[in-house]
Amino acid sequence: MNAINLSRRFFIQTSLAASGGLMLGFHMPTALAAVTEPKPWKTPESGIEVNAWLVLDPDGTVTIRIPHTEMGQGGMTSVALMIAEELDVEWSKVKAVFADPNRHLRNNKEYKVMSTHGSQLVAIQHPHLMQAGASARERLKEAAAQAWGVTRDKVEAKQGVLKSGSNSAPYAQFAAAAAKVTLDKEPAIKEDASQWWLLGTGTQRLDIPNKVNGSAQYAIDTRIPGMVYAAVKASPVPWGKLKSFNADAIKDQPGFIAVVELRAVEGKRGQPDMQDAVAVVATSWYKAKNALAMLPVEWEFGESAKASSKGMSENATKVLGEKGLITKEDPKAIEVIAASKKVVTADYERPFETHLRMEPINATAHVQDDRVDVWSPSQDQSAAVLIVADQLGRDPKDVYAHPVFLGGGFGGNGGGGTAVTRQAAEISKRLKRPVKVLWPREEDVAQDKQRPMSAARMTASIGDKGLPEAIFTRALWYTQDKQNQIGPATADYGIHNMPYKIPLRHHERHNLDTHIPSSTHRGPGANQTGFITEVFADEMALAGGWNPLDWRIEMTKDQADWQLVLKTLKEKANYRTDLPKGEGMGIAAVECHGTIAAACATVSVTRRGQLRVEKIVIVADCGHVINPHAAKEQMEGAACYELGHAWVGGLDIREGRIVNTNMDTYNILRIEQMPEIESYFALSGGKKWGGMGEPAGPPVPPAVANAIFAATGKRIRKTPFRQYDLTWA
Amino acid sequence: MAINLTINGAAYNVDIDPDTPLLWVLRDEIGLTGTKYGCGIARCGSCTVHVDGQPAKSCQLKAASLVGKQVTTIEGLSKDGNHPVQVAWKEIGVPQCGYCQSGQIMSAAALLARTRDPSESDIEQAMADNLCRCGTYLRIKAGIRRAAQLGV
Structure with a gap:
């Protein structure tokens, strides 16, 4: 799977001044991004290009060109880490710059992919990025071997130095020769975490210094x-x-x-x-x-001026009573539910949400x-x-x-x-x-492409052991021009493929039209439906007399990675169902972008209904973690992001327009609302490489909603939570 | 009209409408772009600067009101990025996208200048008007505690 063939065209020796790497994002705080200069593509650089990703300088500087965007997820550092791991150079000598998109297109997608989405940068792109470092390393060794009259296996490449017997030279000395080397076959990359010296160690991000002195260029x-x-x-x-x-x-x-x-x-x-x-x-x-x-x-x-959140919500309730597009057909499921004595059914709904990047x-x-x-x-x-x-x-x-x-x-x-x-x-x-x-902020919110409004009706029958025997679901979303799919998301993404082994399943979905522009949104699909499936899971578990965490472990018992995550959560979170009224814990687990993340939330609710989310424990299995520091930041960040939507968010549409278009009326989580977060990895390794920029978010809203139920007996089936009266006596 | 402003210790003579908010004078007239526009209505804190040492939201400060005052922006907080808050921010790796962090750092520095060892609630109160979409709040708190140790 890692045999990506880096052909000779990657290894043309070119002086950087001609090829144009864009200087940006140094690890040295004094270095300002040249992008503000009128002609940044002419920024002079020294050094010799070994391949499109790598330039070696005689002073030991290793310039790594980053094809992906840095939007806070640590992508710049991740790419540099993966290449440096294979190249084997001192991390302190690494300088990251962004790769040139024009060159990428001019040279037939030279960097393979520059898009940065879907938590894919490490999960999906690591083979060719690591290959770029490994291939350069082997070519440097081969060039040195030829110069020294030995075979390549007698040359060691370590921390920027080539060595064989009494011969020794810095990488840069052979950079030009390496760029011309042809290998019989490309080297294997280090996919197994036990082989790593740099990956997995927890590295400070390269973009931080420029982000504390105002110099980072947006x-x-x-x-x-x-x-x-x-x-x-x-x-x-x-x-x-x-x-x-x-x-x-x-x-x-x-x-x-x-x-x-x-x-x-x-x-x-x-x-x-x-x-x-x-x-x-x-x-x-x-x-x-x-x-x-x-x-x-x-x-x-x-006609669009007639649309409103209220009207769309009323229509959703009506449409959930109508037959939709069947995504998994099983008439038996419907029959069993109809004949069952114990049925759990509930409607769920989530409003439109906006990205609200801090940069308008x-x-x-x-x-x-x-x-x-x-x-x-x-x-x-x-x-x-x-x-x-x-x-x-x-x-x-x-x-x-x-x-x-x-x-x-x-x-x-x-x-x-x-x-x-x-x-x-x-x-x-x-x-x-x-x-x-x-765009003024008001325009940014009003005209952004929003996360679709969605709803679902979930119905299940509970069998003898208190476990569900049949499930019938109908989900819908409102997307511009009735799109069936946005990114990986569909109206019932995460519902029709929920991990729980319920014997009989029937799933349908509706695509409803709206004029509100719609697009992908952090954790697409899982971010909306994770709330729906996991609150409903809680309802099914409690209806059957089960402890909600044990229920999830039981319902995924033949799936090793779910077991690993849920059992780790059980070990770390000290989940309890016997807290005094006004305090509660809740569980949820959602898969997103190849990563399973489970959360245990602890909340307190005063008698007057004031909610405080005290703590969230998150466990994730993304298979491999190359930078635990950044991965944990993403767990905290995704949790905060989703909790913001679920607790205080929600776009309000009246007369066809979004009316809460600035930060006085569209709310995001604030510092005093931020819970303590404890994050753990439970890595199944092997061939699993999941994303980490998004998956920790989706389980958080349902975990908190389930904790609110445990604390107050009030079942939350819509977001934002703030619309509920949580007072109790 | 021409207005004299003192920003980061340097004198600037800018020819602007005196009602122009400081934020836009900094960003578009002078070219100090570290101070960010986020909401324009003093709700997000991305534009926080110091005026005579006090934190203030530059999107609401009319340029004319600043004559004779000392304005400090993120660029002027320290010479080489080594104000204790900046050092702590780097140690802990606070920023993600980083866009709100100039404002966060200016608010944190102002807090520590008046409260050497702030409590959790001092921190939450002082930072209440600085929003972060990436969710760096826990690290902001940790950064302020660390900066307090380093000593402002």
Whole structure:
């Protein structure tokens, strides 16, 4: 499985000045990202390229080019670690820079993939990334062997030094020769954790120093000479048509330059396309934003203006009574439930949620006759090149995306599926000057592509041993244009494939239409349905007289990895069902991106109904962990993110528009609400490589909801929790 | 109009509408982009700076109100990134995406300047208006405790 053939084309010796690595994200705090310079692709570098990922410098510096984005998940460090592990160099000599997306596309996807999503960076991409390091190491050994007149197996490559007998040389000395070496076969990579010297040790992330002194460059920080600023507004009811606007009314506003009309392309509503919008361009963003607020604009909303969260919720309840698309058919399940004396049934619902990256949606573009430069917060920098090329009708070879740090990602792909990147390209083209487009926060929330609203009706019959014998589920979601699937997610993802061995199962789903743009969201599918399946699991367990943790262990007894995770949780969490009223513990376990994560939440609820989430213990099996430090950060982060949605979040739609569009009304978790988090790995190893950026989130909301039930007897079946009266006597 | 501002100890003469919030003067006029825009309504804390040593949300501070005052931004908190809060932040690895961290660090530094050894509730109170979407709150608390040990 690791026999990725790195052909000779990866090993062309090229001077870096010509090939263009973008200097960014040094591990040294003094080194500023050159991306803010007008022509960062011309940043001079020394050193010799051994392959597309690696440049060796005579002073010992090892420059590793990072094809993926760094959005807080530690991706920059993960890539560098995997390559350094195989190359065998001193970690302190490693310098990370972002790889050049233009080169990637020019050379037929030279880095294989630049997209950073689905918790895949380590789980899925590790073979070719580790191969890049291993292949370079063996070529260096071969080059030294030839020079020293020995065979390659007599050369040792360790910590940046090649040795054989009395011969010794730093890697860089043979870098040029290594780049020309052909190997009979590529070396195997170290997939077994017992072989690692660097991976698994817990490494400080390379991007940290630049993130404590204000120097880390995000797309929003781009400044280039002659740049002007645009503030954009699309229809408050998404996909409304722009009827008219009166530019004259604001032409005397300070700094005013132009109003640019942007139009949706008929028939193109999928991401990342633009909606109708007006952009006000001015000499500063503050002036642009103020002038935009004063611009008279008329929209035509159409039928969408009738939509509301309340109406969609009422409709969901109705549709859950209707037959849907069958994803697993078993009429017997329905018959058994109909004849059963003991049936558990409940409806669940979750609202739309928004990504709310701390960095509001923005992009900068500079369109010129001979080239286009773009700074986009996309989770795939090579896609940003293609989007801009498509928007402008230009050859992608002439489009240069300059990778930046992302102020959050969360599956939102930099906002509006980078519709903002199209806007920047379009406005720059029309005005013939560089422009930074920044959506005001209210626009960021109103026009982001949201996590779909979803609901389910779950029904099960409980058999003799108190365990479910049949289950019948119907799930639905609201997605733009009734999409059946978004990323891995479907309306019943995680429901039709829940791990519990219930003998008879019948599953259906509905795809309902909405004008609200929808897209992937951290932990897609699992983030919504994990709550549904795991609260229902609690209801089934308690109805059958089972301890909810023991029930889960019993219901997964033939699945080794679930057993490992749940039994580890049992050992670590001290789960109890006998706490005094007002205190409670709850369990949940969800699989997401190849990783199983289980959580035990402890809550307290005052008699007056005030909820406090005291502690969450999380156990995860992602197979392998290359950087425990970053992986634990992701467990804390994903838990906080999902708890925020479930406890205090929820978009509110009225008259077709999202009404809670800033941080005074759309809430995320706050420091005083953050529970203590204890995180553990229970690694099954072997061939299992699961993701770690998202999976710890989905079990948290159901674990907390189940703990609230244990504490108060009040069953939470909708989010946000804050809508419930939790008082008790 | 021309306004004289003192930022990180340096004098700046900027030609702006006096109502312009400091945030945009810093970011778009002067080019100090470490201070971030998050909400524009003083709810997220990403734009936190110090004015005469006190934490303040720069999205709500009119430039004209700052004449004669000392403004400190993340870039000026220390010469080489070695303010105890920054050192603690690096040791503990607080930032994830990092976008909110300039504001977090400025709020934390201001807290420690007035309360040498803050309690849990001092920390929660001082940091209540600084939001983090990545969920670094536990490490922010740990970072402040560590910085208190290092001594501000």
